[in-house]
Amino acid sequence: MRIGLAGVGRIGAFHAQTLRTLPAIGTLVLADTDAVRAHLVAAQLGETGVVVLDRPDDLFSAGLDGLVIAAATDAHPELLERGVDAGIPVFCEKPVAPDVQGTLAVIDRVGGTEVPVQVGFQRRFDAGYTAARDAVAAGKLGWVHTVRACTLDPGPPTPEYVAASGGFFRDCSVHDFDIIRWVTGREVVEVFARGTNRGADFFRASGDVDTLAAMLVLDDDTLALVSATRYNAAGYDVRLEVLGSQDSVAVGLDDRLPLRSVEPGVRWPGGPAYPLFMDRFRPAFAAELSAFVDLVAGRGQSPCTVFDALEAFYIAEACERSRQENRSVRLDEVRR
Structure with a gap:
């Protein structure tokens, strides 16, 4: 399985470490607005099975099976919508947008699609x-x-x-x-x-x-x-x-x-x-991303939807x- 990760700041780098431990993921593709930071995270993970792209835009042509969004909040809506438009299952850290109006706009775009979306509420x-x-x-x-x-x-x-x-x-x-x-x-x-x-x-x-x-x-x-x-x-x-x-x-x-x-x-x-x-939530984060891998593989429904995030x-x-x-x-x- 080839999984992309958009954003490798504090939570993104943490997710990268977890994703590297999941056996189903053969290749982890990293991208960040700060390419230097992405390369530093890749070096910490070990170069085998890790690919770094120059910018997040490149993720959508990288042959991904799934996309994890851990970028800054204001980037979530565009990345999520582009992922769904490309037919890529998406995991998005909360919130899906900075405000209610933005969340509703995302739901208008992706709420009725068959492409699965999981929102990150790890508890x-x-x-x-x-x-x-x-x-x-x-x-x-x-x-x-x-x-x-x-x-x-x-x-x-x-x-x-x-x-x-x-x-x-x-x-x-x-x-x-x-x-x-x-x-x-x-x-x-x-x-x-x-x-x-x-x-x-x-x-x-x-x-x-x-x-x-x-x-x-x-x-x-x-x-x-x-x-x-x-x-x-x-x-x-x-x-x-x-x-x-x-x-x-x-x-x-x-x-x-x-x-x-x-x-x-x-x-x-x-x-x-x-x-x-x-x-505190290290095991929960791992279980959450494992559930996303299952979602990408077509096993089950989203455990936390964009509608849950809106509520x-x-x-x-x-x-x-x-x-x-x-x-x-x-x-x-x-x-x-």
């Missing part, structure tokens, strides 16, 4: 989240009344990243929104969100926040509480709690949880904490509007 492939979903689906928790989700980064990204990210809800908490939908099997109907800035000034300068909280109301009246921050120096902390009338389960409560108990005699968790999201983006959009207008926002207000 769907994590063992803990999968177990939580299975417990809900089997009715083991009774009726679910509360969901609590958090994504706490150990430190802030660069000012340049924040300025181009689309905001904390769209860039980060969108993962929580997607996984809440996926685990519960329910849709969000209303949100109320707030955000604050007590850290670096560049967040405020970009119209963004460094800490946020949101309450989501699901279509069966389940309440979901989401929190996130760019300042959790104890380590990368991502958790999900699903609380039901008969039982409750949690994802992320392991010995590497970056949360210290002050109860006498309690020495759990022992650590060390995960430093980055790539460390998570609608929730992020509603939260951002709620934050700015200081009111609850129904999802119907942002749907188009």
Whole structure:
């Protein structure tokens, strides 16, 4: 199998390492707007079975069986559409476009095609989240009344990243929104969100926040509480709690949880904490790309479609509007 990779920045280089370990991939074709960076990544991978092209445009005439898009967000729509137009199955890191309007435009182009597209929400492939979903689906928790989700980064990204990210809800908490939908099997109907800035000034300068909280109301009246921050120096902390009338389960409560108990005699968790999201979700990323290889081979359906990405983006959009207008926002207000 011959797989192309567009973009070899931080997440792209990480994906390149994973793709090289998949037995079905015989040739990995790299392309980046920075050709020097592409050659450096290729050298780290080892030259055998790795091809470097001068520019991403060249990928579409390179005889690919599948294309992985890990370029900058603003490049996603064009690369995704060109891949589908060329009949190449596409894996695209989230988001498929920088905003709702752009996502809808992509769906107009590719939503009805038979060329498969998979969007990168790796938590769907994590063992803990999968177990939580299975417990809900089997009715083991009774009726679910509360969901609590958090994504706490150990430190802030660069000012340049924040300025181009689309905001904390769209860039980060969108993962929580997607996984809440996926685990519960329910849709969000209303949100109320707030955000604050007590850290670096560049967040405020970009119209963004460094800490946020949101309450989501699901279509069966389940309440979901989401929190996130760019300042959790104890380590990368991502958790999900699903609380039901008969039982409750949690994802992320392991010995590497970056949360210290002050109860006498309690020495759990022992650590060390995960430093980055790539460390925490390494097995999930590998499973996600393995699923894409299966999709390219014609085995099964897309595990995360562009329509799923749009639904998570609608929730992020509603939260951002709620934050700015200081009111609850129904999802119907942002749907188009």
